[in-house]
Amino acid sequence: MTDRSHPAGKPIRTAIADEDGIDFAIIELFFFAYRDFTSDPDQILADYGFGRAHHRVLHFVNRRPGLTVAELLDVLKITKQSLARVLKQLIDTDHVVQLQGPRDRRQRELYPTARGRALALALARPQSRRIRAALEDSGASERALIERFLEAMVNPELRAQIDIVPAKMSGKSHGDH
Amino acid sequence: MTDRSHPAGKPIRTAIADEDGIDFAIIELFFFAYRDFTSDPDQILADYGFGRAHHRVLHFVNRRPGLTVAELLDVLKITKQSLARVLKQLIDTDHVVQLQGPRDRRQRELYPTARGRALALALARPQSRRIRAALEDSGASERALIERFLEAMVNPELRAQIDIVPAKMSGKSHGDH
DNA sequence: AAATTACGTCAATAGTACTGACATAATTTC
DNA sequence: GAAATTATGTCAGTACTATTGACGTAATTT
16 A cells, blocks of 8 residues: 555645635535535435435526426536436426426426425425525524525626525615626 | 416516515526536536536635544535545546545545645635725725625535635634624 | 554445536427 | 427436345354
């Protein structure tokens, strides 16, 4: 093990710190935060034999009922083939239904069923609880700031996807700035 | 397609909104933010034939030089077998070296090489740039608040992992509160 | 000497993703 | 109306990351 047939490569024993002005602290926190954020729903999904991909589909079908397959692919940034199996399972288990597009009959509009909505809520509940607790722990009332920060982390050209939300957010600064 | 051999399941046409006090807005933003946050290094990694798993190992070996295999497994929350291939590749490509543990010779202490450090920096650079831009866009100066929020999103019992950072963070409120 | 620990490895499997190709139906264009 | 395009579905083959379980080896502890 200590004998390697390599050119060598001496071990660096100092930690990387925040050198070069690189924000390792937040990079790392973002990793841990997301890891635990997704762990809650993962547990529930396991009971259904579902994975994280099912969750994402379920989430967006509930958030934007009637979105088409193409729109969903665009939001998730995955390929048709990756979506296919997951979507099929959700349809077979009666969590999602497809309706023919009214204008364009080639399109499949995706809607949640009552069951699909219930599962989406069940998955979102622990995540929302975690967010609320984190907001309280970290100085609370700064929800808007966290929201703006996360939005600013998204690629500018993709922020349009976020703005297609079902509104309800009253006096927010986005939507048509 | 409209003909399903199912009990039915009527389509729900209304968006899920923030009903039940569930914070869908931030749940969704967190997904988008993390998706784009990881997309930067993914591009670089592809050039090396590496994946996200290599990045994570590289990151932690640079952040906590000398950590053992068992410690790494604990931080990453993956199994030995998942780590094995990834770690082997990083060692074979001279990004990481193993040294026998000084006290316990069964242990393998992991250290980055110069090459491994350079790659870790290259991967972190665009992420740090994105974070900085997001902080500026979203009201700036609130770095500490974002940091606290993210930390509060981590499972309490796992926050110990975060506190093993190489210090350097001067007057922060964590570490021994 | 025996049990435990740290690590490595092998076999088998799963979930999520990919590219590329091809088929079908519906719409749009000419 | 015929041709091109679009939306979707599907098939084949592959890759990466992850899983569980079993087994082996060396080193440490009991």
